[in-house]
Amino acid sequence: MASTIRNTKDFFSGLLFTAIGSAALVLARDYEMGTLLRMGPGYYPSVLAGGLLLVGLICLVRSFRTDGTPIGRLAWKPMLLVVLPIACFGILIRDAGLVPAIVLLVMVSAYASERFSFKATVPLALGMCVFSWLIFIKGLGLPMQLLGPWFGF
Known part of the structure; x- marks a missing residue:
């Protein structure tokens, strides 16, 4: 069988x-x-x-x-627009700093959505910067710079 x-x-x-x-x-x-x-x-x-x-x-x-629906076409553009900013975040965090790395991560990842809105994404990126600053720098005391050596800090 x-x-x-x-x-x-x-x-x-x-x-x-x-x-x-x-x-x-x-x-x-x-x-x-x-x-x-x-x-x-x-x-x-x-x-x-x-x-x-x-x-x-x-x-x-x-x-x-159980029955299910077949797998559709692989959505390359959204997948790359989510995965690549994560890799860039890891590269940028040390030299560019926390703020530019998070802003790039959030803006490019949000662009993967069909309902992307620049007007809605900017406050989200800034909110993530403040949240990350509070948690990682103030709360946990991690030695991260908000703006890194690329910006003269």
Whole structure:
């Protein structure tokens, strides 16, 4: 009796979750686990990876049991407009500073939406700058600059 995939979205999501969860479990095995009351450095990554692996397996089983819609065309433009600003944020944070990195991240990522509005995105970017400043610089005391060496600071 041959099994057929009835829900391709669940199938490929399940494969992705299972692969990432399995890889994380393999990477975390070198760390000490510890106990529930005295967790080691490998405890949380292993639990998180196990949960992701479980979700992946559930998605895989569902893909054979429930009907779903087929996968449509891959939306390259929105995907790139979300992924590339994240990479740019990591590159810019040190030399440009927190504010330019966040503004670029929010503005370009928001442009991926079909309902992009410059008028609505500017306050969001500025709000994220203030929020990040409060949390990371004031609250946690991380040594980040609002404006980096590229701006003469």
